[in-house]
Every structure is written in structure tokens, then in C-alpha cells.
Amino acid sequence: MPTLTDAESAGAIREHHAELRDALRERVAALRHAVQAGRPHEPAQRAVLTFLDTELLPHAAAEERSIYPAGDRGLTAMLVQAMLTEHKNLIAHVAGLRDSAEAIEAVGSASAIQALFESHLSKENDLLLPALIADPSVSLGALLGGMHEILG
Numbered sequence: 001m002p003t004l005t006d007a008e009s010a011g012a013i014r015e016h017h018a019e020l021r022d023a024l025r026e027r028v029a030a031l032r033h034a035v036q037a038g039r040p041h042e043p044a045q046r047a048v049l050t051f052l053d054t055e056l057l058p059h060a061a062a063e064e065r066s067i068y069p070a071g072d073r074g075l076t077a078m079l080v081q082a083m084l085t086e087h088k089n090l091i092a093h094v095a096g097l098r099d100s101a102e103a104i105e106a107v108g109s110a111s112a113i114q115a116l117f118e119s120h121l122s123k124e125n126d127l128l129l130p131a132l133i134a135d136p137s138v139s140l141g142a143l144l145g146g147m148h149e150i151l152g
């Protein structure tokens with residue numbers, strides 16, 4: 001696979017972010033609807049957790065090996081530090097969801113993960129990516145090397 005340009009890489013990342021956001025929204029809504037309808041919430045809770053464990057957290061880990069180190073200097077260093085803390089918060093909330101035995105607790109926890117993830121995504125799309133694209137010493141395509149966890 002040829003190395004993607006900065007613009008192609010940023011486009012693929014944003015598109016993958018939108019897919020992750022929509023997939024999470026869908027699963028959190030299914031959990032909420034199960035609880036509202038008085039159905040057992042466990043299958044929907046497990047579906048949210050499976051998505052988080054197999055898609056969302058691997059995405060965050062892949063970023064920590066690629067674009068975050070590239071942004072962890074100069075003007076974007078504090079942004080990246082804050083975003084690393086958000087990854088830790090996400091991981092802690094996922095553990096909280098795993099431990100949620102009550103339906104209402106599971107819905108609250110899943111909704112918090114969704115809100116946290118969506119505000120995190122906008123920092124990546126609107127602050128970090130433009131800064132990395134503007135940095136002539138960074139090649140997003142080379143950095144990502146086809147990482148499917150980030151490019152989709």
C-alpha cells in the first residue's frame with residue numbers, strides 16, 4: 001500500500017472517527033432502549049463492552065503509539081497530555097461499565113463514555129490533526145503506516 005498523503009490520512013482518520021462515534025451511539029442507544037422497555041439489559045451491555053474492548057480502546061492504544069508522540073512537543077504538548085488523560089478516563093469508565101450490575105448504573109456509565117468519547121474526538125479532529133498537518137516535520141501517512149485501528 002503506498003504511503004498516504006497528509007490530507008488522505010486526515011480524511012481517513014476523520015471518517016473512521018465518525019464510524020466509531022456512530023457505532024458507539026447505536027450500541028448505547030440499544031442499551032438505553034432495553035432498559036426503558038424493561039428487557040434484560042445484559043446482552044446490550046455486553047455488546048457495548050465488546051465494541052469498546054475490540055474497537056475503541058485498540059484505537060486509543062494505536063494513537064498512543066503513533067500520532068500522540070508526534071504531537072507531544074511544542075504548542076500541542078499540553079493538548080496531547082490532556083488527551084492521554086482522557087484515554088485513561090475512558091479506560092476507567094469502561095472498567096466501571098464492566099462492573100455495573102444494575103441497569104441504571106450501566107446506562108449512566110455507557111452514556112458517560114459516549115459523551116467523553118465524542119468531546120475527545122473533536123479535539124483530535126479539530127485541534128490535533130490540523131496541527132500535525134501544519135507541521136512540515138510530520139508525515140501522517142508514514143506515521144500511521146496503514147494502521148487499520150486508526151485509518152479504518
Ligand SMILES: [Fe+2]
Pocket residue numbers: 060063083087120124
Ligand atoms: Fe484519542
Ligand SMILES: [Fe+2]
Pocket residue numbers: 017059063121124
Ligand atoms: Fe481517535
